[in-house]
Amino acid sequence: MRNDNQKSVIVGVFVLLGIAILVAGILTLGGQQKKFVKSIKLKAVFEDVAGLQTGNNVWFSGVKIGTVRKINFYGDSQVEIEMSVESKTSDYIRKDSKATISSDGLIGNKIIVLYGGTTQSPPVEDGDRLVAVMPLDTDKMMETLQENNNNLVSITNDLKNLTGKIADGKGIVGAVMTDTVLQENFKAILINLERASVNSNRMIGELTTFSSKLNKEGTLFNDLATDKEMYKNLQASISDLQATADNAKELTGNLTTVTEKLNRSDNAAGMLLNDAEFANTLKNTMDNVDSSSMNLNRGLEALEYTWPFRRGFVRKAKAEAKAAEKN
Template sequence: MRNDNKKNVIVGIFVFIGIAILVAGVLTLGGQQKKFVKSIRLKAVFDDVAGLQPGNNVWFSGVKIGNVRRINFYGDSQVEIEMNIESKTKEFIRKDSKATISSDGLIGNKIIVLYGGTSAAGVIEDGDRLMTEMPLDTEQMMVTLQENNQNLVSITNDLKTLTGKIAAGEGIIGSTLMDTTIAESFKTMLLNFESSSRTANQMLVELNRFSKELNKEGNLIHDLTTDDALYVGLKETMASFQSTAGQLERMTESLNAITEKLQQSDNTAGLLLNDEETAATMKSLVNKLDESATSLNAGLDALEYTWPFRRGFKRKAKAEEAASPK
């Protein structure tokens, strides 16, 4: 009898432990599936769910807020997703939010990700259908990666060929890199550039020294820039020069007017300079005066030998001979 009671106690303990484990499992699974949390239902329509299954999680801003309740066909070839979302999170999700399909990790289970939304749109309500955005197709990504790999291999082969030609000294770059003459010329050019830099630095030092000398007291440049009296005198001199320049300009204008008058024939000087007939008359008059002077000189020479003036000229000749030194 006592053994039977002992067995019953042991069986009862195991039954109790089994029930506790069952209840704990139910509560755990229910917590993971949000079965015991107050929720609302949202919908989204996709062209392709990419292996999404009921029970998969729904995430918003990196936080799990629900799960996929049901997957139904919709329209001709689309799929409608029903999601259970925790009611306490609905104030953060807007009616213009979007839903997309992603993966829990690189190769993990498929999940629904909610994102976006603006404060201008209202808060979601039970039964709302969200806008969707198709995720990147993994197969397309693999095809693109394969094409990129092939392109990379082709680029690598081209680079290998190019570097081989450069190493062989082919082409402009190859000859530039491999030709020692060009290298020596480039080295010489760098040396010349270094020498020019030193010369330029020396010139800058000399210019700096020269500028310091110019700024010393007693120097003309220093006096011109600092002496107020010298500045006033220079200003007055410049004003005098300006006045003289004005007078010269007026004199030039007067000379130009006189020149213009001389080029005209309505005045005596202009008539003498520009009229050919007047010039010919003046030339004839000068010739006649020259001839008259020649005749007068001849007459005066002949006058010396005439009887009334002969004695006077003899007396003059004797006086000049007596006055001349012997």
């Protein structure tokens, strides 16, 4: 009997321990799943839940605030997520907050992450539906990475071919890098370009100095640019020059007309210049006039010795002699 009682006591102790462990486990699991806290329900509709399961955690600002309660199909091909969130956190979650699907670590379980929201929007209430934001699709990311890898391989092959051609001296770059003569020519071109650049800079500096001198007060250019009275005088001088040019043009035209008339034989001056026969006749006439004048002078001189005029010439000579003595 005593052994039976001991066995009963031992069995009872183990049963109590088992019940205590069971209760502790239930309380622990319930605490993790937020089964024994006051909560509200929030919803969000996703195009794809990416492996999210009932019981996964809900996070807000890095803090676990609830769990995924239900996953239901919605509409044609969407999925509605029902979340159980602690009611004490509802004051911090706004109606314009967003929900997205993320991972607990790099390869951990899927979780719901709540974020965003502004203070201008009121806090969420039981049954509110948040805006869902689709997460980055890892499959599409891998496809993009694969495509980028293929592009990188293609670029690497192109670079390999390009460097090979350059090493073989093909193309302009290859020729410059392998041909010493071309290198010297290219170097000379660069030196000439540098000299040209230096000369250009010097010329620009000289032009700057020249322009500053032109803009200096007291210079002709500055006076022309700023002195209105000088500008008026210069304008008047230009007008006078224009009038002089017009007169010269008119005079040139008149001279041209006179020259044309002189080159013709239908006028006296033109005949004198162009008619040889008339010129000879005129020359003979002048010669005759000259001869006649000489004969006339001789005749006048001979009159002095003729009897009718001799006494008059004597008187004239005496008068001139007396006048000379008085002086």
